[in-house]
Amino acid sequence: MIVLEREPLWKWTTLRIGGPADRLVFPESPEELAPLMERRPFILGGGSNLLAADAGIRGDVVCLAKGFARVEIVQRRGGMARVYAGAGARLARLAAACYRAGLTGMEFALGIPGLVGGALIMNAGTGEGEMKDVVERVTVMERGGAQREIAVDECGFAYRASALAARGVVTGAFLRLGEGERETIRQTMRRLQRARLAAQPLDLPSAGSVFKNPPGESAWRLIAQAGLRGARVGGAQVSEKHANFIVNTGGATAKDVVALMETIERRVKATSGVTLEREIRLAGDFSADGAR
Ligand SMILES: Cc1cc2nc3c(=O)[nH]c(=O)nc-3n(C[C@H](O)[C@H](O)[C@H](O)COP(=O)(O)OP(=O)(O)OC[C@H]3O[C@@H](n4cnc5c(N)ncnc54)[C@H](O)[C@@H]3O)c2cc1C
Numbered sequence: 680m681i682v683l684e685r686e687p688l689w690k691w692t693t694l695r696i697g698g699p700a701d702r703l704v705f706p707e708s709p710e711e712l713a714p715l716m717e718r719r720p721f722i723l724g725g726g727s728n729l730l731a732a733d734a735g736i737r738g739d740v741v742c743l744a745k746g747f748a749r750v751e752i753v754q755r756r757g758g759m760a761r762v763y764a765g766a767g768a769r770l771a772r773l774a775a776a777c778y779r780a781g782l783t784g785m786e787f788a789l790g791i792p793g794l795v796g797g798a799l800i801m802n803a804g805t806g807e808g809e810m811k812d813v814v815e816r817v818t819v820m821e822r823g824g825a826q827r828e829i830a831v832d833e834c835g836f837a838y839r840a841s842a843l844a845a846r847g848v849v850t851g852a853f854l855r856l857g858e859g860e861r862e863t864i865r866q867t868m869r870r871l872q873r874a875r876l877a878a879q880p881l882d883l884p885s886a887g888s889v890f891k892n893p894p895g896e897s898a899w900r901l902i903a904q905a906g907l908r909g910a911r912v913g914g915a916q917v918s919e920k921h922a923n924f925i926v927n928t929g930g931a932t933a934k935d936v937v938a939l940m941e942t943i944e945r946r947v948k949a950t951s952g953v954t955l956e957r958e959i960r961l962a963g964d965f966s967a968d969g970a971r
Contacts, residue, residue: 697731
């Protein structure tokens with residue numbers, strides 16, 4: 680089991696921000712994970728929806744990326760397939776494996792960064808589909824170390840949310856996918872990737888959409904209407920290309936990003952009356968200024 684002491688979290692987040700974790704631990708089996716659960720660790724996925732504090736995270740941070748990454752077709756029958764995906768597998772690797780096997784349903788996930796575990800917690804997705812559409816059962820390890828399976832209707836899946844974190848660590852999921860035409864799957868993936876490249880600032884570090892879309896509205900439109908495209912605090916900037924992305928233009932701190940998010944929340948409320956809800960998750964202690 681790999682254990683990194685005082686490991687800077689900016690190395691493990693797509694925003695490239697975050698101070699040290701006391702210990703970053705990579706268990707490779709349920710037997711290694713179980714005793715770690717007693718220490719109530721923070722669970723890190725691919726760090727693609729996270730703002731980690733400048734002060735870092737005290738105690739253990741556990742990441743399943745080095746083990747728990749199995750992707751396997753466990754059954755194939757009558758035009759359907761059941762696939763097991765470990766929480767530590769990259770979501771894009773799962774999507775690619777499904778394409779290669781001629782299975783349809785995961786096309787939406789190809790361009791979403793992060794791991795299967797994080798995608799389940801967040802019910803990650805796009806207008807073309809989300810995790811809850813393909814999940815049959817989620818496997819978790821509870822705080823006491825017991826392993827459980829949770830049926831999809833007990834996962835509390837909602838728009839970019841689930842109730843899974845309260846159940847412990849997500850270790851994987853059984854997915855239900857359909858047989859498809861490889862060429863059709865490939866074309867759908869290419870179309871979605873092109874649309875993503877055109878719409879998102881993928882040349883700079885970010886954590887994707889910062890705010891959830893309010894019902895019937897787009898967060899980016901409200902932020903743009905508030906005149907905040909290009910607004911900045913320190914190294915953090917509202918993307919010119921996609922106003923619901925905050926990008927790290929170099930040397931941004933978590934404090935910069937929080938200040939920018941608060942400005943957005945205030946200005947959008949003032950201009951449109953809408954209270955934005957954060958999609959991005961904060962990790963660590965934000966009460967102190969926490970210089971790096
Ligand atoms: C360029 C870019 C584009 C993006 N596009 C999209 C998009 O189209 N759609 C979309 O939905 N999201 C998108 N995102 C956001 C992000 O990729 C997703 O939310 C992703 O599913 C997060 O997964 P992760 O593994 O990185 O989770 P992390 O960011 O590491 O963690 C997210 C939360 O889940 C918890 N967690 C992670 N793994 C586990 C586990 N195994 N058990 C228990 N808790 C866990 C963490 O503690 C944290 O609270 C984008 C991000 C970027 C940077």
